Amino acid sequence: MRLQGKVAIVTGGGGGIGRATSSLFASEGAKVVVSDINEESASATVRLIKEAGGEALCVPANMVIPEEVEQLINKTVDAYGGIDILFNNAGVGNEEVRLADISVEEWDRVVDINLKGVFLGMKYALKKMEERGGGAIINTSSVLGHKGKKYVGPYNASKGGVVLLTQNAALEYGGKNIRVNAVAPGVIDTDIIQGWKDDERKWPIISRANALRRIGQPEEVAKVVLFLASDDASFVTGSTIFADGGGMIF
Template sequence: MDTPEGPKSLDKSTFLEGGEAIFVQTDVADSKQVSRLVQTAVDAFGGLHILFNNAGIGHSEVRSTDLSEEEWDRVINVNLKGVFLGIKYAVPVMKQCGGGAIVNTSSLLGIKGKKYESAYNASKAGVILLTKNAALEYGKFNIRVNAIAPGVIDTNIITPWKQDERKWPIISKANALGRIGTPEEVANAVLFLASDEASFITGATLSVDGGGLTF
């Protein structure tokens, strides 16, 4: 929930599902804010058993040597450091709670790469290795750590792609299923990895890409 519409979306989704939630605006690249976020969740709900590190940003589509250091740092700080900070502050609480599940959002591009996306690709590849590392370190505390690697998903981020009449027909079908994914399909993968149904899965990266890795 990193948009101005975040609180409204949260209220609507929790109302429909009959759940309870709070909205805490947070810069995931800021250590103090992430620490506050975790503590707010603990204070509100009495503990922490599931962490979903999902914040992410992209950057200008340029060659690596043309990307500014400022853009590089911002992407790495949000996409990779943000996951690190989430783990850093959530794990101690999960240990006190007897365990938990962490799901980190990587990307198809963190596995196969793509031209002109150097910082994004590097950050998402880093998430995969950070996920494996955390799984090794905290498994003995009954904390599972997994990642998802979405392909092209129908969100606001891809709106500019849809307007490219030349590229969009290719991008939208660049996987085995020949279509883009939905946010609900990604959410189902996250729910699975966070649930007891995945109790013997840790250190894994689940591709949610319609077979994008086959292309």
Template sequence: MKLAGKVAIITGGGGGIGRASAMLFASEGARVAVADIDSVSGEETAEKIKENGHEAIFIKMDVSNSESVKNLINESVRRLGGLHILFNNAGVGNSEVRSTDMSEEEWDSVIDINLKGVFLGIKHAVPAIIQSGGGSIINTSSLLGLKGQKFLSAYNASKGGVVLLTKNAALEYGKHNIRVNAIAPGVIDTNIIDHWKRDERRWPIISKANALGRIGSPEEVANAVLFLASDDASFITGATLPVDGGGLTF
């Protein structure tokens, strides 16, 4: 097992990439703290893991709130015995509007969740990971953190920020045996793309806009996250791994 004896926290673990990663991590031997602002979906993920004979807990939290993130780290360490892996995965999209038409409130909310949430995760988790002897942090950026797309300014900016925050943290904490990497998913079959699926004009184009001509599954992204979390990626840090079916090259 790739994560035997490890403790992992996954934010946004109630569904999509977070749920797929939590279940995969648990199957590979990790004790998993599922974190989400949605108690129903988060508890469901933890229960699914336990039904499969693995160890998991659920902690309700808000990634944009420092005290909430601090409590997540402390409770995970107390209940699971340490911390080796943090997957900063929670995120939101934004209304598809021109930058000048976006409200400041929505801008602040997207940045707070997608970028500040990653910062707070790193801030509060690093001391615990050092105490456990080192480990791995994986942050969720996006294909749209590597390329622009009109009408998604807050999302683009937040996910682009995650890429450079990842590099910064990798430089700062490599000496403590902590690797920090990011993933950049393309169009993945999660709730965040439901509005695109309902668009009869755009969906046939969006769903095939990559080299493989299809959308990805949460499980395919989870496999990449597992790789970065495990010792298979022991000499990889500061990297952003596209998991996009070739969307960046399309």
């Protein structure tokens, strides 16, 4: 078991990648705090983990609200005594229109969840990890944090920001034995891509736009996150690992 006795928080833990990763963490021996703005879906993840014999707790939080994020961290420490792993994964796509047609509200919504949410998760977890003597943080970026795509301006900007914020935190906290990395998924079969799937004209192209010529499964991202969370990645920090079927090189 690669995470025996570790305490892990997964944000967006009711969604596709968050659920797969929560389940994998638990099967590797971690106590998992499953968090999501959607309490119902986070509770369903906890149920699945418990049915499989794992340990998990549901703590709903909106990652955009500082008080809720602080409470998530404090409740984790109260329940399990500390935090070893934070998977900062909650995220949303944007309404796909050209930049000048994106409302300011839509810009704020997407950048707040995808980037400020990652900042807030780290802001409150880092101090607890420092007190514990170390930890591992994995932030979710995207291929679209590295490569521009039409009609996804706020998403592009927020996911690119996650990469540099990850490097910043890795530099500032490496001396405290805290590793900070990012995972950059390509097109993965979860609810967030439903709009693309529904587009009969574009989907045949989007779904094969990588070297492996298929979309990925959430479990294929979860395995990369597990690597980054575990001691197998003991000398890996400030990195972004792509789980994209070669989407970046396509």
